[in-house]
Amino acid sequence: MKMLHLTAWLLALLLLRVAGAATGDAAVARGEIEKTLASMSAAILAADVGAYLSHVDDSDPIFLKEQQNWAADLERTPISSITLSIAEEGENRPVRFAADRSTFELVMAWELPPPKDRPEGKPLKREVSFPAAFVRNAATGAWRFAGEHWLVLEHDGPAEPSVDERRIDGGPNDPASPTPSSPHAHRHRARVKHLPGYEQVAARIADALPEIREHVDAEFGVSITRVQEVKVYPTMRHLQASIYLSYVQGLSGWNEPGESIKLLVRPNATELTLKPLLAHEYGHVATFELGPRATDMPWWALEGVAEMSAERFAKDGRASAERAVIRWHERGELADWTAIADFRSTPPALGSHVYKQGQHMLQFLTARVGRAGRIAWLKALAQGQTLDAATRQELGMSFAELDAAWRAHVRQRADLASPQREPPADAEPPTR
């Protein structure tokens, strides 16, 4: 009896201590993270890229690349003010502070200075919040920002016998065959990161990817076997803020070399909308495989070939480009290629031209030199050749001559279409 009493008492004491320590740990963690947030804000305001990145968890190379690109924009676009704070706990905002990893709703509120061409204009106020994770660095003990607190769907993709397995006469069913769980057994593995409520659309994305990768890889003459990561953002503001703080243009998808494919999708999005969106973004992934200077090629070429990658999966994907250029031709609104060559200087009014005029030129060029010729042309650009040099090399003419031939072709198509044309419909908005 006495023994039992003592045991119960000791147990109660132990439980109290554990609970006390946990509360203490949580409070300490929260305090430390609040200091980290203040330090991150100061680095952002000072446009100190190195200081900001010292607060970023570097264990995931894709997230690190995204954050490096995010931070690099601070040097281009100063931020007038920023507050990073921890939202109060709520039903959809669980808070968990622990010794090594803490998660909570992070609120980011900031102001962008008025655009350069309107210095008298109002600063632009932005605010987003999302479930965020901070991890304690084992070496330094410092807390580091690890991005969104995602749910992660790992998808193996369709099984495919590895080269070794194929060589065995009996194939995968032969008891002597290696088990198909080797990493080579799946060529199209995917990782989809999403927030709660997006489980089903994440699965649809993972299921759609292998077919898209098969098709687009063939269109680019590449074979990309690494795990393809996709991040699903619930709002455009959140997606924009993940790119960088000054990104305010509308979009529904994003990809840059070394980054994940980022998508804005609704939880109920079906294959019909997911496939063209994924194929466009994966078209960028494949383009970036062609050479180290791929991102320097004209913007219309990047978006044009991405739109071409999506043609097979988009309703009316091919014809929509021709309808758009014929309409612009008739209104005298075809863009000069130089006006749509640079993402940062293209006027918003020419946003659709980048995609549809670019796509139409890529179709025209492909009709002349075939898929292999188009790949070689893109490769020359991705290796850093100028538009003119790449065009001379692959088409045996200057780019000005190619442009003239393309405009003559558009004129011809417009003349052919004009007698039976329906009233002009407005161009479909660009996919992103």
Ligand SMILES: [Zn+2]
């Ligand atoms: Zn794009």
